[in-house]
Amino acid sequence: MPTIHCSHCNPGMRCKNGHLYVLKLDNGSSENDWVYVGSTTKSVEERFKDNLKRKDGSICSLEEARKIGEDGKWHYGNIPGHTREIRRSYLQHLPNLYAHKNPIFMPSYHDDPDFLKRLEREFAQDLKKRGFRVSHA
Numbered sequence: 001m002p003t004i005h006c007s008h009c010n011p012g013m014r015c016k017n018g019h020l021y022v023l024k025l026d027n028g029s030s031e032n033d034w035v036y037v038g039s040t041t042k043s044v045e046e047r048f049k050d051n052l053k054r055k056d057g058s059i060c061s062l063e064e065a066r067k068i069g070e071d072g073k074w075h076y077g078n079i080p081g082h083t084r085e086i087r088r089s090y091l092q093h094l095p096n097l098y099a100h101k102n103p104i105f106m107p108s109y110h111d112d113p114d115f116l117k118r119l120e121r122e123f124a125q126d127l128k129k130r131g132f133r134v135s136h137a
């Protein structure tokens, strides 16, 4: 059974391909929707959990993460940046914007190391043109 993020991934068992994903973030108003665009060779679920991982390896719920705040003990995002924005402002994944793009069959890293990042940038540009406020790495 595929996941809502990728037709080749199974719950708990990722495919060996690349993935694009879009997270809706809370912009505190009803103006242009704010989204974060990312790419990963992990599954979309695993990549999201990384944002909630502590230095000791434990994984928090989003609720716990917000209660803890930025205490410098996160695996990622101890300096200001997108990971912090995601912990603070994440609302939901928007698979209707990206699931049809996954999986992304990647050339070998040696042949084209920037392949997935380039697709991510193009996707971010595309969403900007469609009126979204877009953050991406």
Ligand SMILES: [Zn+2]
Residues within 6 Å of the ligand: 006, 007, 008, 009, 014, 015, 016, 017, 018, 019, 102, 103
């Ligand atoms: Zn997949």
